[in-house]
Amino acid sequence: xxxxxxxxxxxxxxxxxxxxxxxxxxxxxxxxxxxxxxxxxxxxxxxxxxxxxxxxxxxxxxxxxxxxxxxxxxxxxxxxxxxxxxxxxxxxxxxxxxxxxxxxxxxxxxxxxxxxxxxxxxxxxxxxxxxxxxxxxxxxxxxxxxxxxxxxxxxxxxxxxxxxxxxxxxxxxxxxxxxxxxxxxxxxxxxxxxxxxxxxxxxxxxxxxxxxxx
Numbered sequence: 687x688x689x690x691x692x693x694x695x696x697x698x699x700x701x702x703x704x705x706x707x708x709x710x711x712x713x714x715x716x717x718x719x720x721x722x723x724x725x726x727x728x729x730x731x732x733x734x735x736x737x738x739x740x741x742x743x744x745x746x747x748x749x750x751x752x753x754x755x756x757x758x759x760x761x762x763x764x765x766x767x768x769x770x771x772x773x774x775x776x777x778x779x780x781x782x783x784x785x786x787x788x789x790x791x792x793x794x795x796x797x798x799x800x801x802x803x804x805x806x807x808x809x810x811x812x813x814x815x816x817x818x819x820x821x822x823x824x825x826x827x828x829x830x831x832x833x834x835x836x837x838x839x840x841x842x843x844x845x846x847x848x849x850x851x852x853x854x855x856x857x858x859x860x861x862x863x864x865x866x867x868x869x870x871x872x873x874x875x876x877x878x879x880x881x882x883x884x885x886x887x888x889x890x891x892x893x894x895x896x897x898x899x900x
Contacts, residue, residue, distance in 0.1 A: 687869060688714050688721060688769075689861075693728035698738035699782050700746060701753065704760055711763065721876075722868035723767065725790070726774035726861055733775045733800070734783025739809070755897035757782060758816045762894030764789040765820070765887055768880025770871035774864035775842075775851065781805055785817060788824045791883075794864040795846070797854040801839035808837050814900065816893035823890050825850060 690710050694703055714723060727733040737757070738746070746753060764771065764786065773779075773790040777800040784802045787793055795802070804821060806813055813821075813834065822830050829848050832838040842854035855863050871879075884891060 687865060687872065688717075688723045689865065690714075690723060690725045691728045692725065692734060695729065696732045696735035697727055697783065698735050698741070699757055700738035700741040701749065703738070704753075704756060708760065708763070711767065715768070720873040722770040722772070722872040724772045724774055724861070724864045724868050725786075726864070727776045730777055730857070731800075732777040732783070733773070733779040734786055735778060736781030736783045737811075751899050754814065754899055758814055758894045758897045758899075761785055761789045761816070761820060762891050765894065766880070766883055766891055768876050768883070770868055770874060770879065772864040772868045774861045775800065775802070776857070776860050778803070781809075781811075785820055788820055792864075792867050793845075793851040794853045794855065794860055794867065795842040795851040796857045796860050797842040797846075798857060799841075801841055802833075802845055802850060803837060803839040804833045805837040807835060812900075814893075815898060816890065816896070819890045819893045823887065 697703065771790040772792045772794060773787040775787050775793060775795040779787045779802045781804055784804055787802065821834060825833065829850065840848065840850065842851065845851040846854040853863050
């Protein structure tokens with residue numbers, strides 16, 4: 687069982703965060719034997735708070751659209767990762783952080799605090815086609831509309847009722863429940879599991895892995 691703990695505070699996406707996460711996946715992917723991947727945040731309040739906008743307007747400004755394209759490809763990598771994946775959503779999952787959670791096969795969220803939210807409407811950040819496709823793939827049309835057009839903040843119990851997450855549990859139970867879900871699938875054949883993912887998510891992956899911004 688692989689448990690990847692994001693330990694960068696709000697776990698905002700910048701170049702160092704993306705490189706570190708991809709480096710971890712580089713270690714996990716070629717491993718052998720039964721396995722599954724659980725990701726979680728390293729502090730109580732945040733799973734991931736999305737793009738590091740301060741970095742993007744400062745040190746990362748020179749990367750511009752190339753970095754957003756890299757984020758899309760990263761989300762595609764997580765979605766197609768050839769192991770069972772479970773997001774243990776320990777706190778807020780906003781914008782790209784919510785997309786990261788959506789890129790996993792299963793989601794476990796704390797019931798009492800924290801929201802999944804796509805607030806791009808409020809920060810004037812149009813979604814790339816792959817981002818929209820990812821959100822649509824995990825929600826019904828009414829929920830997708832509410833999340834994208836209104837920036838609705840959806841808590842754990844509501845998220846479970848809407849089918850966005852598989853479990854909404856007490857904070858102390860988020861990681862154990864996620865590990866239990868992952869462990870139940872860890873002995874599945876990797877090649878078959880990966881092929882089934884690529885078949886199920888083919889259209890979304892084409893957009894994410896292509897990295898197109900519009």
